[in-house]
Amino acid sequence: MTQTFNSAATPESAPHALSDDDVQAVDELRGAYARLREELGRVIVGQREVVELLAICLFARGHSLLMGVPGLAKTLLVSKLAETMSLKFSRIQFTPDLMPMDITGTDILQDTGDGRRAFEFIHGPVFANVVLADEINRAPPKTQAAMLEAMQESRVTAVGKTFTLDAPFLVLATQNPVEQEGTYPLPEAQLDRFMFLIELDYPNTEQEEIDIARSTTGDALPTLDHLMDAEEIIRHQELVRRIPVPDHIYTYAARLVRKTRPNHPDAPDWLRPLVAWGAGPRAVQNLILGAKARAALLGSYMVRLEDVQEVASPVLTHRVITTFAAQAEGTDAKAVVRRLIEEADTER
Known part of the structure; x- marks a missing residue:
């Protein structure tokens, strides 16, 4: 049976909402991030x-x-x-x-x-x-x-x-x-x-x-x-840890990582000859943490599916080790991860 993923949490899987103070803190972080982009844009092009x-x-x-x-x-x-x-x-x-x-x-x-x-x-x-x-x-x-x-x-x-x-x-x-x-x-x-x-x-x-x-x-x-300053950054780092994550997002992240492992039953057939080693449990942790931080920076009070998808490539690419067969075909880890994300998106 195909597992589907929705961008909005169901009532059963919805996590606890942020407190009013944390909501205000997310708004402050979003504003600070917007100013950071603007400030860096004064010296960094693109x-x-x-x-x-x-x-x-x-x-x-x-x-x-x-x-x-x-x-x-x-x-x-x-x-x-x-x-x-x-x-x-x-x-x-x-x-x-x-x-x-x-x-x-x-x-x-x-x-x-x-x-x-x-x-x-x-x-x-x-x-x-x-x-x-x-x-x-x-x-x-x-x-x-x-x-x-x-x-x-x-x-x-x-x-x-x-x-x-x-x-x-x-x-x-x-x-x-x-x-x-x-x-x-x-x-x-x-x-x-x-x-x-x-x-x-x-x-x-x-x-x-x-x-x-x-x-x-x-x-x-x-x-x-x-x-x-450093004190404010540490406070924002603690806030990121409190960003709620729906249950289906945890499931999506875990299944995406497990599909990178060629010996796992969930791995697609096309991946097995291309990948020697897949990502480990630390990849799931970093997908969730990265999605939490992205959600907070963009002013979201809950992690969304697109947050995980946006950080999936930088999290997984260096953790997926391709085979000689993949290198001979000109297929790198980034292409493998991109295809996995695309397939997961079509299953939603």
């Missing part, structure tokens, strides 16, 4: 979808992998996002000789001022609110693991001590899809720690290219207004 996904990731307490060729303003976008949020920004350029202590910090022998010396821990660049891990696949696995521990645990272990990172904490790691020589690709288990894979593409139109050239070859870029 990339509206990327801005939305970054905002979703921030308010859902996730991390993202940014994929795009050089020159697409990844560093500028991330630094300006941190600027508008009054957050501490740090950029780490990953290289093959980068050691874990280079990002986490280490003890240094210092003069105490009374003629003695003592070790003092010097914080590394990971101690920031927004960290841009540039070309993370160029660092050796040991250094990648130190970065991923910070992402997963929001803490750092160095010289036998544990240090908690300040909230909010957002890691945006970039990979260059063009030049893979001399790199250490992230294993699938580590890729799964990223909430989203956000792909940045070339400018859509010739006018966008012209606008980019005009804005970056003249005077210095404008200083953006500070729209909120």
